[in-house]
Amino acid sequence: xxxxxxxxxxxxxxxxxxxxxxxxxxxxxxxxxxxxxxxxxxxxxxxxxxxxxxxxxxxxxxxxxxxxxxxxxxxxxxxxxxxxxxxxxxxxxxxxxxxxxxxxxxxxxxxxxxxxxxxxxxxxxxxxxxxxxxxxxxxxxxxxxxxxxxxxxxxxxxxxxxxxxxxxxxxxxxxxxxxxxxxxxxxxxxxxxxxxxxxxxxxxxxxxxxxxxxxxxxxxxxxxxxxxxxxxxxxxxxxxxxxxxxxxxxxxxxxxxxxxxxxxxxxxxxxxxxxxxxxxxxxxxxxxxxxx
Numbered sequence: 565x566x567x568x569x570x571x572x573x574x575x576x577x578x579x580x581x582x583x584x585x586x587x588x589x590x591x592x593x594x595x596x597x598x599x600x601x602x603x604x605x606x607x608x609x610x611x612x613x614x615x616x617x618x619x620x621x622x623x624x625x626x627x628x629x630x631x632x633x634x635x636x637x638x639x640x641x642x643x644x645x646x647x648x649x650x651x652x653x654x655x656x657x658x659x660x661x662x663x664x665x666x667x668x669x670x671x672x673x674x675x676x677x678x679x680x681x682x683x684x685x686x687x688x689x690x691x692x693x694x695x696x697x698x699x700x701x702x703x704x705x706x707x708x709x710x711x712x713x714x715x716x717x718x719x720x721x722x723x724x725x726x727x728x729x730x731x732x733x734x735x736x737x738x739x740x741x742x743x744x745x746x747x748x749x750x751x752x753x754x755x756x757x758x759x760x761x762x763x764x765x766x767x768x769x770x771x772x773x774x775x776x777x778x779x780x781x782x783x784x785x786x787x788x789x790x791x792x793x794x795x796x797x798x799x800x801x802x803x804x805x806x807x808x809x810x811x812x813x814x815x816x817x818x819x820x821x822x823x824x825x826x827x828x829x830x831x832x833x834x835x836x837x838x839x840x841x842x843x844x845x846x847x848x849x850x851x852x853x854x855x856x
C-alpha cells in the first residue's frame with residue numbers, strides 16, 4: 565500500500581507526535597507514506613467566508629495528489645472533511661470545476677476527480693484490516709477502558725465523508741478493541757469537543773469539552789482516544805487549564821492518539837511514538853500492557 569500523506573497545518577506545528585506515531589505504525593504494517601512539501605492548507609478556515617478560495621485551496625491539494633498518482637491519506641479529521649466536501653462541490657458543479665482548473669493550470673495542475681481521500685482510521689480498518697492489525701501486535705491491553713472520540717468532520721455529512729454510520733459508528737471502537745482495550749459506551753461520544761469555538765467563545769468551548777470529559781469519566785473510561793489534532797489539543801489543553809485553576813480537584817482524563825495506542829501494542833518505543841509530547845502524562849497506560 566502506498567499513499568501520499570497530507571499533514572495539514574496543525575499537526576506539523578502543534579501535534580507532531582501524531583505524524584511520528586502514524587509513520588512508525590504504517591512502517592510496521594508495510595504502508596508507504598510519500599511526503600509532498602508542496603501541499604497547502606486544506607481550505608477549512610475560508611470555508612464559511614470565501615467559498616471559491618476554500619475550494620481552490622482544497623482542489624490544489626487534490627490536484628497535487630492526482631499528479632503523484634496516489635490516493636491521499638489524511639490524519640486530521642477536519643482536513644479530511646474539508647477535502648472530501650470540496651471534491652463533492654467540484655463533482656456537482658462543472659462550472660466551478662472549470663473555473664478552478666483555469667487557475668490551477670497556471671501551475672500545470674488539473675483536478676480530474678481521479679483519487680480517493682482516506683482518513684488514517686479508514687486505511688487501518690478497511691485497507692489493512694483488523695486481522696492483520698492483530699497479527700502485528702506483540703502486547704495487548706488488559707483491563708483498559710477507553711472512550712473513543714469520533715470527532716465531527718469525519719462523520720458528517722455522511723453522504724460526503726463516507727466514513728462510517730453517523731448515528732452508530734463502529735470503526736474507531738473496533739480498532740481500539742483490536743488492541744485488547746475495551747471501548748466504553750458514553751452519552752456524549754458523538755458530541756463536538758468544542759475546539760472550533762476556542763478563541764471565539766472560550767467559555768462555551770471549555771464547557772463543551774468539560775461535559776464530554778465528564779461523560780467519558782462517568783462511563784468508566786480511563787483514557788480518551790483521539791484521531792484528530794483538534795480533539796487531541798482540546799482535551800489536553802482544556803484539562804491542563806482546569807488543573808491549573810484547581811477547578812475540580814479530579815485527575816485529568818488523558819487523551820491518547822490512536823497510532824500511539826496501537827504503536828505501544830506493537831512494541832514501538834515511547835520516544836518514537838512521541839508519548840512525552842502529549843501535555844497530560846500517559847505513562848500509566850503501559851501498566852495495562854501484557855505480553856501475547
